[in-house]
Amino acid sequence: MRHSNVQAAAGRVAPAAPTCARPDRPRAIDMHAQTDNTASEIARAFGLPGSAIGFTPHGGGHIHRSFVLRMVTAHGDRRYFAQQINTFIFERPAIVSANIVAVTAHIRRRLAAKGAIDLARGVLNPLRTLNGEWACESSDGRIWRVFDYIEGAATRGAVCDARDAYEVGAAFGEFQALLADYSGPPLIEVLSGFHDTPARLRGFDEAVRADCAGRAAAAAPELRAIDRHRRLSPLLMELAASGAAPIRIVHNDAKISNVLFDANNGARLCVVDLDIVMPGLSLFDFGDMLRSSATLAAEDEPDVSRVNLEVELFEAIIRGYLSMAGSFLLPIERAHLVTAGLVITFEQALRFLSDYLNGDRYYTVTRTDHNLHRARTQLALLEQMARRRVELERIAMAC
Ligand code: GN1
Numbered sequence: 001m002r003h004s005n006v007q008a009a010a011g012r013v014a015p016a017a018p019t020c021a022r023p024d025r026p027r028a029i030d031m032h033a034q035t036d037n038t039a040s041e042i043a044r045a046f047g048l049p050g051s052a053i054g055f056t057p058h059g060g061g062h063i064h065r066s067f068v069l070r071m072v073t074a075h076g077d078r079r080y081f082a083q084q085i086n087t088f089i090f091e092r093p094a095i096v097s098a099n100i101v102a103v104t105a106h107i108r109r110r111l112a113a114k115g116a117i118d119l120a121r122g123v124l125n126p127l128r129t130l131n132g133e134w135a136c137e138s139s140d141g142r143i144w145r146v147f148d149y150i151e152g153a154a155t156r157g158a159v160c161d162a163r164d165a166y167e168v169g170a171a172f173g174e175f176q177a178l179l180a181d182y183s184g185p186p187l188i189e190v191l192s193g194f195h196d197t198p199a200r201l202r203g204f205d206e207a208v209r210a211d212c213a214g215r216a217a218a219a220a221p222e223l224r225a226i227d228r229h230r231r232l233s234p235l236l237m238e239l240a241a242s243g244a245a246p247i248r249i250v251h252n253d254a255k256i257s258n259v260l261f262d263a264n265n266g267a268r269l270c271v272v273d274l275d276i277v278m279p280g281l282s283l284f285d286f287g288d289m290l291r292s293s294a295t296l297a298a299e300d301e302p303d304v305s306r307v308n309l310e311v312e313l314f315e316a317i318i319r320g321y322l323s324m325a326g327s328f329l330l331p332i333e334r335a336h337l338v339t340a341g342l343v344i345t346f347e348q349a350l351r352f353l354s355d356y357l358n359g360d361r362y363y364t365v366t367r368t369d370h371n372l373h374r375a376r377t378q379l380a381l382l383e384q385m386a387r388r389r390v391e392l393e394r395i396a397m398a399c
């Protein structure tokens with residue numbers, strides 16, 4: 001099926017770069033404020049059985065704050081996954097929930113039809129409040145959503161070997177395949193122009209011009225690196241705008257930390273973090289996988305000399321992806337796999353560097369120059385992809 005709203009959005013702008021006047025994102029959470037009281041309020045709102053006995057921070061996403069909420073009940077302990085939604089970025093949480101509910105319902109039906117036995121661990125299960133909403137507001141004004149906790153699952157922060165890289169490719173290929181016949185309510189473009197790279201580039205240029213945080217001079221080598229790759233910016237949006245590549249439902253944050261694995265046998269369970277599942281190009285996810293999983297280095301590795309493009313991982317991602325998506329991908333999509341890696345890596349470099357220049361208002365930072373280090377890893381990877389492009393294209397063609 002086709003989703004015309006992204007086609008129409010092809011020329012729209014990504015979220016505007018913060019201007020110097022924009023107030024800082026209320027980033028730091030006082031952990032002492034996350035009292036038992038908050039946990040109990042959430043439990044009450046969602047009608048969770050038993051009493052709340054634990055509320056522990058979980059995971060390291062850049063955007064939301066996540067907690068494991070433990071309830072003690074007459075039948076033993078039960079755990080839930082509670083997330084405080086970042087309303088600075090997701091200004092309309094109800095829309096995000098509507099998409100997640102629609103997508104998970106479709107996936108659940110598809111898995112059931114295929115005879116999947118472990119449905120509870122095959123797809124996220126968002127919970128409703130007693131009022132029938134998908135989120136609640138705690139007395140301190142924060143917005144919370146809750147999922148059943150998927151027990152016996154493990155996450156991996158980064159790929160360790162080709163096996164991991166294959167699993168990432170297969171996970172997001174399967175996710176796209178499960179949604180290929182999506183027929184629920186039209187998904188809303190939660191963050192408009194999310195992968196509109198030319199708009200991201202304009203936002204970046206604006207951030208350089210404004211230089212709110214007085215950091216442009218410190219990033220001079222990175223600004224020059226961006227300049228060398230400017231011509232990448234329209235390549236994917238042109239495919240979307242012309243209709244040459246189909247608009248599908250895609251995940252938009254395709255990295256290994258968003259895949260759950262069975263903690264005992266390592267088998268792939270499901271894909272999580274469905275906030276920005278939206279209509280888009282399959283290539284957005286594929287490019288993001290190359291960006292995030294074709295290297296062993298962490299996204300925020302401070303020593304850029306450790307950021308190497310690993311051809312073995314690159315090939316494993318493609319093979320894993322094609323094992324699930326090969327049946328529906330069109331030749332035009334297959335022909336742009338490497339291009340997608342370059343464009344999305346460039347785009348992520350723009351986003352990290354823009355945030356650095358804007359004074360760290362979007363991504364959570366935990367150390368000085370954190371966003372600058374992140375931008376450097378992306379640029380290092382990009383340089384290597386660009387330099388080895390012919391070889392990568394040859395490998396991709398042979399997969
Ligand atoms: C953000 O919070 P997290 O890690 O799920 C971001 C992605 C970036 C990613 C980089 C809504 O996701 O777009 O690719 O960081 N999500 C949003 O790791 O901006």
Ligand code: MG
Pocket residue numbers: 061063253273275
């Ligand atoms: Mg995410």
